[in-house]
Amino acid sequence: MTPxxxxxxxxxxxxxxxxxxxxxxxxxxxxxxxxxxxxxPLLSLLWGSIAGxxxxxxxxxxxxxxxxxYLQALLNSxxxxxxxxxxxxxxxxxxxxxVARTNLPAKSFVRLTASLAYISPPFLIAIxxxxxxxxxxxxxxxxxxxxxxxxxxxxxxxxxxxxxxxTVPHTFPFVYLLAVSALGAVDASLEESAQILGAxxxxxxxxxxxxxxxxxxLSGALVAFVNAIALFGSQAIVGLPARLFxxxxxxxxxxxxxxxxxLASALSLILVAITVAAxxxxxxxxxxxxxxxxxxxxxxxxxxxxxxxxxxxxxxxAVVFLVAILLPYGALVAVSVSKSWxxxxxxxxxxxNFRFVLLEYDVTRRAIFNSLVLAxxxxxxxxxxxxLIGWIDLRTRxxxxxxxxYVSLVPLGLPGIVMAVALIQFWLKMPVPxxxxxxxxxxxxxxxxxxxxxxxxxxxxRQVDPSLEESAxxxxxxxxxxxxxxxxxxxxxxLMAGWILVFVPAIQELSASILLFSSNSIxxxxxxxxxxxxxxxxxxxxxxLVNVAIIGTAIxxxxxxxxxRDGGRVGAIA
Amino acid sequence: xxxxRIERLSKRYRGVxxxxxxxxxxxxxxxxxxxxxxxxxxxxxKTTTLRLIAGYLVPDSGSIRxxxxxxxxxxxxxxxxxxxxxxxxxNYAVWPHKTVFENVVFGLRVRKLGAHEARERVxxxxxxxxxxxxxxxxxxxxxxxxxxxxxxxxxxxxxPDTLLLDEPLSNLDAKLRERMRLELKALQRRTHIxxxxxxxxxxxxxxxxxxxxxxxxxxxxxxGTPREVYARPANRVxxxxxxxxxxxxxxxxEAHGDTGVVAAGPLRLRVSLPQGTGTRDRVDLxxxxxxxxxNAPDGTAEGAAPARVAERSYLxxxxxxxxxxxxxxxxxxxxxxxxxxxxxxxxQIAIDAExxxxxxxGAELEPSTE
Numbered sequence: 001m002t003p004x005x006x007x008x009x010x011x012x013x014x015x016x017x018x019x020x021x022x023x024x025x026x027x028x029x030x031x032x033x034x035x036x037x038x039x040x041p042l043l044s045l046l047w048g049s050i051a052g053x054x055x056x057x058x059x060x061x062x063x064x065x066x067x068x069x070y071l072q073a074l075l076n077s078x079x080x081x082x083x084x085x086x087x088x089x090x091x092x093x094x095x096x097x098x099v100a101r102t103n104l105p106a107k108s109f110v111r112l113t114a115s116l117a118y119i120s121p122p123f124l125i126a127i128x129x130x131x132x133x134x135x136x137x138x139x140x141x142x143x144x145x146x147x148x149x150x151x152x153x154x155x156x157x158x159x160x161x162x163x164x165x166x167t168v169p170h171t172f173p174f175v176y177l178l179a180v181s182a183l184g185a186v187d188a189s190l191e192e193s194a195q196i197l198g199a200x201x202x203x204x205x206x207x208x209x210x211x212x213x214x215x216x217x218l219s220g221a222l223v224a225f226v227n228a229i230a231l232f233g234s235q236a237i238v239g240l241p242a243r244l245f246x247x248x249x250x251x252x253x254x255x256x257x258x259x260x261x262x263l264a265s266a267l268s269l270i271l272v273a274i275t276v277a278a279x280x281x282x283x284x285x286x287x288x289x290x291x292x293x294x295x296x297x298x299x300x301x302x303x304x305x306x307x308x309x310x311x312x313x314x315x316x317x318a319v320v321f322l323v324a325i326l327l328p329y330g331a332l333v334a335v336s337v338s339k340s341w342x343x344x345x346x347x348x349x350x351x352x353n354f355r356f357v358l359l360e361y362d363v364t365r366r367a368i369f370n371s372l373v374l375a376x377x378x379x380x381x382x383x384x385x386x387x388l389i390g391w392i393d394l395r396t397r398x399x400x401x402x403x404x405x406y407v408s409l410v411p412l413g414l415p416g417i418v419m420a421v422a423l424i425q426f427w428l429k430m431p432v433p434x435x436x437x438x439x440x441x442x443x444x445x446x447x448x449x450x451x452x453x454x455x456x457x458x459x460x461x462r463q464v465d466p467s468l469e470e471s472a473x474x475x476x477x478x479x480x481x482x483x484x485x486x487x488x489x490x491x492x493x494x495l496m497a498g499w500i501l502v503f504v505p506a507i508q509e510l511s512a513s514i515l516l517f518s519s520n521s522i523x524x525x526x527x528x529x530x531x532x533x534x535x536x537x538x539x540x541x542x543x544x545l546v547n548v549a550i551i552g553t554a555i556x557x558x559x560x561x562x563x564x565r566d567g568g569r570v571g572a573i574a
Numbered sequence: 575x576x577x578x579r580i581e582r583l584s585k586r587y588r589g590v591x592x593x594x595x596x597x598x599x600x601x602x603x604x605x606x607x608x609x610x611x612x613x614x615x616x617x618x619x620k621t622t623t624l625r626l627i628a629g630y631l632v633p634d635s636g637s638i639r640x641x642x643x644x645x646x647x648x649x650x651x652x653x654x655x656x657x658x659x660x661x662x663x664x665n666y667a668v669w670p671h672k673t674v675f676e677n678v679v680f681g682l683r684v685r686k687l688g689a690h691e692a693r694e695r696v697x698x699x700x701x702x703x704x705x706x707x708x709x710x711x712x713x714x715x716x717x718x719x720x721x722x723x724x725x726x727x728x729x730x731x732x733x734p735d736t737l738l739l740d741e742p743l744s745n746l747d748a749k750l751r752e753r754m755r756l757e758l759k760a761l762q763r764r765t766h767i768x769x770x771x772x773x774x775x776x777x778x779x780x781x782x783x784x785x786x787x788x789x790x791x792x793x794x795x796x797x798g799t800p801r802e803v804y805a806r807p808a809n810r811v812x813x814x815x816x817x818x819x820x821x822x823x824x825x826x827x828e829a830h831g832d833t834g835v836v837a838a839g840p841l842r843l844r845v846s847l848p849q850g851t852g853t854r855d856r857v858d859l860x861x862x863x864x865x866x867x868x869n870a871p872d873g874t875a876e877g878a879a880p881a882r883v884a885e886r887s888y889l890x891x892x893x894x895x896x897x898x899x900x901x902x903x904x905x906x907x908x909x910x911x912x913x914x915x916x917x918x919x920x921x922q923i924a925i926d927a928e929x930x931x932x933x934x935x936g937a938e939l940e941p942s943t944e
Contacts, residue, residue, distance in 0.1 A: 465663075465665055465667060467663040467664075467665060467667035468667045468669055470628075470630060470654065470661070470663070470667070471661065471663065471667040471669075471725075471728070472669075472680065473630075473653070473654040473655050474628055474629075474654040474655065474657070474659055474660065474661045474729075474738075475655070475660070475680055475681035475684060475728065475729070475732060476655045476656075476658075476681055476684040476685055476732065477655055477680070477681075477684045478655060481684065485680070486669060489671045490669075490670070490671060
């Protein structure tokens, strides 16, 4: 029999299956989506940074690195990132150690602090601290100055110190989470071996435990750094009044009329270069030296009896809770129910601010609706694309599948505002008028958060042995049936986790939205920012709390849905 | 009917170190309704062969035919779902989100069988594998052996032409493994399905198979009945893999056609020689420990050689000895349990030359079929 007849028989063998099968269409679609979402906008950004009137030019980059304004912004970004990284270690490591390795009481309180800090919108913390520590009207500042008569104790939030203060609550959880898992994965036997050889507790900590967990801690600090320098919201809210420009706020300013696309593109690429360098260091160097995965199951970490030292440590945790959660949320709740924010705010409380943002003001109502739609759609798209890309990477031998996986991780290195600049550059050149619509925001969100979807799906798929899918195929099921009957149900908990991982940042997205919104496509975070800019302090607080309420509800719902009929069973076997 | 003909099949994995799992030029005829085992150490290509037969892999060259219908060739393969085969995986691959019934009925639903008939067939097959009454359980509520049966039932219920089994017993404990072995064999006889079975356990292969294909480094070493591959190994790799064996370098003293006298240390044995062997050629001898007798020295037995006990261990059902011959040659010997010789005592050994195989030195990588 000749090869040609082999192919003919191969086709015959699967009656009803056309040559172009569903799996080819779907995987092809996922690839095209990645190219449109990420590759083409990035290429436009590159092109925009070097395309002059009629020839290629380096003038944008020359201006970006020679003008003092931009150099200062670059320096500020680095200083901010550096301090935030250090402070994230200073806060995250003791908390992690306390939870993973000591008999500290109220560990769940520490865990709760870290999770709440992690999901809190960063711009919300910034606004709350402005309400407390703005030089003139800040509640605590007024109290110190006017009531206690100690103006020396006042703190001006509009400063680099203030910017670091409002950023760290969002970033220390990165260090905390990585350090907790690293410390929890160090088996007691490793430390006991050192101790039986004569090493004291301190020596064991420095020569065994420290080196084992250091890569994870540094890794967390780098992620904290990358996240800190990309946060447009806090940098605009706290930095701009102090004339403290950073790269994101400089890029934002370049879009004031007349917009300077070329320079904005060049600055964006510089910001990307810093982020990518940090992430490369983290992934290529530190992640490989992370020993966490070496330990198998039955890890039994050594717990240290703190004795009376647990009270100071618990005190430290309480201070973190106070600064990261209690003060900002307390301030927001107080502001949101006051008629006019000030020392006497408690004298006439009201719910009018909530009524205003939820019912009366059409802009905020539209913003809430838009953000809900965007967050649901982008989370679903990111989870779906993530599942397909993860599947292509793990289950096929398609050439270029590694590249696909790599491209899907690229947005990790793209600050939101850079993503916005890239999308603007690309879609302004396209015949489709997307700029100013919800669609471009959806593209921005999906592209920004696709790495979260891919990684969630990837780890879910890794836990599903390929033989589970292969069994379905050999029993006669087509690719589509196998996906619906086997793959999707088995990775559903992972996909739900990915979905919520995208939903939470998407419902509070500001960095990209701030350049992409129009009055029709305004989003929640943009509405908060605009109201704040225009001095509506009290409705801003109400709207910010609405935002938090939505996040809380979504997490609760996902938790309920994620643990379905067989949620527990899947983990038990696969 | 559903015999499988594999011709000059090769498969290589790009970028894989040391050609782990690659397959070179495999030709194999698997007769209809037989229990055929692919046997070899891990990485020998046996699982690759199975996955090629299943249609999960596309061969680099060669072909696979079932009933003269071409299923696999480098230019294209009939996908797994259109081959009417069944496969039982090492980890069972029982779907954890489906009940026993849902697992087993899956293939029937895909084949669009009526609900009534499907239910009947599922019941019948669950009865066959002794799982009746467990239809509503989820896999995590079953023991390893029961999950194994679910996987078997799921594959058998669609009445495949061929059942492929990839080390299905390796995750079971020793007792259960033995019982499932008997059940598998009985099942194959009752269902009249061709079984292609992959294992690295030679005992399992000997006990179950009608034929065994021994693979090593991606090449077929021998294909024959269990008796043939055990007693008449084609080369030293097969001899080594099929159980305990003493491999001795030897020299041919005189060759007469296909037999001759060989010398290994003080031993002189009349054995059958590989084709083309002449006087003074070097050969390797494979002598199984159970084919050596150990006795108190009396100096009379023909072909016996004096030896000294170097190590011994009592294994309950037999006694195992390491003895040293003159010139330092060391042999492993299995004797009845009651044979009791202290360490360092003088003994004499006698070798059943009928059972000794001789191979040309270093011939293991030549494919050889009988």
